[in-house]
Amino acid sequence: MKNYIQWGTLHLDVQTGCLLVSFLAAFGTVYLKQRINQVKMEEWQLTWNAVLLLIFVWKISYFMLHPFLSIKHPVYLLYFSGGKPGILIGAAAALIYVFIQLSRSSLSLSALLHILCLVGCSFFLLYGILQAFLVKDAVASLFCLVSSGILTVFIGRKKIRLVPIYAVLVLMLGLSSSPFFWLKSDEAKGKAAAVSTTGIKQGDVPPDFMLKTLDGRKVTLLQFKGKTVFLNFWASWCPPCQAEMPEMERFYKENSQKPIEILSVHLTSEDSVQAARAFANKHKLTFPILLDETGEVSKRFHVVTLPTTFVISPQGRIVQQHIGPLNREMMESLME
Template sequence: MKKAAVVLVLLVLTGWAIYDAFLQKNNFEKKIGGMSNSQAVEGLEVGNRAPDFALRTLNGEEVRLSDFRGKKVIVNIWATWCPPCRAEMPDMQAFYEEYKNQGVEIVAVNLTKSEKNSEQVTRFIETYGITFTVVLDEKGEVSQRYQAQAIPTSYVIDSEGIIRNKMIGPMSKDWMMEQMKQID
């Protein structure tokens, strides 16, 4: 009788431990999925709040990443001299044209410090017909903060400012569309 009671207690405790572990995993996933901006830790990993930054456009207008809170944002770190960056720009523009009225923004952070001059950036934007937001990282602070070791490097950020994915290398329109579907 004592052995049966001990076995029963062990079974109940094992079942409870499994249930508790499953419940905690689900609660963690729900917490990440529904994490508000104030609860998330700032960082560069998926599930972190994206670090805010302020940079200027070619027109001198200050743009902050936090200005786009409430929209899904792709932060793309690039340079005019970078072949993979050049390759992804037509897809980025096509994607932006299709999604800009659906609460989606692209913030292209140019590594201005690595350019010959800002005129190069202006010519590039005109040549490629870029209409999304382009900001100048003149001191390299944002590219350093976002750990862009290779370019292009892109971060997919949800409407709450939470990083949902990171891509090193050129993005395709299909990849960007899939990212937006995943964070709906």
Template sequence: MMENYISIGSFPVKIVWLAILGSALIAYGILNVKLRKEPDKKQLLDVLSNAIVICWFVWKISYVLLHPVLTFKQPFNLIYFNGGETGVVLGIIAAVLYLLRSAGKRELDRNRIFYSGILGLTIFFAVYFGAHFASETVAADGLISIFFTILAFYLYTYGSFQLKKTVLSMLVTALFFSVINNTPLGGKKEDTAAVETVATGIKPGNKAPDFDLKTIDGETMRLSDLKGNVVFINLWATWCPPCRAEMPEMVRYYNEHSSEKIEILAVNLTDSDSEKEVKQFADDYKINFPILLDTEGKAGNLYKTVSIPTTFIVDKKGIIREKHIGPMSYEMMEEFVKAAQ
């Protein structure tokens, strides 16, 4: 299975962002070749590039619209979080409105803008899902990559600047995703029945290393006692800004889902923190899930924690399903739990 992050120095970088960047550069390069003889090439590429930036910006800033109270209390949340799927929709709407306005302002043919944008997206998805298939060999990703490769070839060679063929390609795409999402290929199921045969480790697919720690209330909690629950093992410290940013999101999620066999273990790296600060922090943030004190660095060393916050999502059979470096939003937690069910 592909690692989620690579380290550049001491800075963790998500593999998915590198895949997105690489796919976007390849799509831009091929689109640049396609438009090389067009008199309005520069304008088309400029408008499309601006639309992408606007879509990203609206997606990022839409967190303010969706969570104004949390943003007011924690302004730095904007650095770490975004508007999720709702933000993507808002970003797309903003980008489309910009394209329509730019077409009129720059006297560009809207059909040409529409075609160029769809061609760029099909190339992007062909490369992106192809890279994902190469790293994890998920059948659905391979089929999606082949589909978009064929569609991109069709648009590049036979559908040039023709609105009818571009719209037809979108309808075919919608039908394709509808079919694939309603077949077994739409998801990846792994057999975790024989947990005893799974190696203990800290990578996705490993059995989570067991540990026991005292809570701030003086009780002892052991990870293995929570078998049958989806467990978030969240390693954090009070002095960590992104840890502070994610706490309200975690509290909100736990308030709504704690009755669903979901548990959060907030493992404070107390060997580099202060128990007094932790207790004050818990009061200030009204934390409603167990806070464990790692006074000797036992759990931190066991899970090889370098960057914080780091969260391991463990399924009901004790298998690590995800390792997430950085703050989690409410929406991220929902997705992690779905993947761990």
């Protein structure tokens, strides 16, 4: 199964898509409940504003965490975020905003917590259903559907005791995230990886190739077996590629003592050797730059959008495919 959704040249990571759909559906569910019950919407609007503030701060948090890099490469702010630390910064900003608004108005803290619990439970249940569907786990799908049914009954009632319902939902959410319910899926993935063949899907052995580097050496993919390989496809005219290359170099230097290799395949058939050399010199790249002069290698890996990166395990199997620019933190997370 692909880990991204493609419409022409537009790509969306499946996990990001699931998070986005679950997030919008959860807020839509709570909004619908508020409208059905004909209650005041101030608490709902405050919750919505707080979440939007969290997302905004998370997006610009790269500047807070890496101010000098952001000033040197402003384009980073377009493609990168602050990652997990950025989420914490955004959450802190949202909490401060909520407490300030509560102190200035007559909004009810209990009503706000009620909405937050509803949104959180709705989000995780919807996300669980999507994940269970993607991995085709019937047990987990049924479990999440039953949990959603309980939540639906809860949302449909105007008066209900909160503590017992929230306790049940939290318990079910905890169980749904435990290894017990996802063990079947993990075992299926392990079996699929064991019998995989040559290909470009997750768990496959990628097709081997031989390309020349900028300094004239011949390099094959197979010779790096035993290392974690980031197989990156790029071109000098690609703005996202220009943003990620300095970050890749930073990651490469910081992990120089580890069994990690970056193979940067330049689409020479759509660019030029001179452009690749000038780009490598400008950014002082030290990892191998491979020249795909015929475009054959990029065709084998079905590369449509630049940049595209395949993460290959030391055992020589594809563990991840990422479409779009990477920064150092993202590369580290792909190795986990």
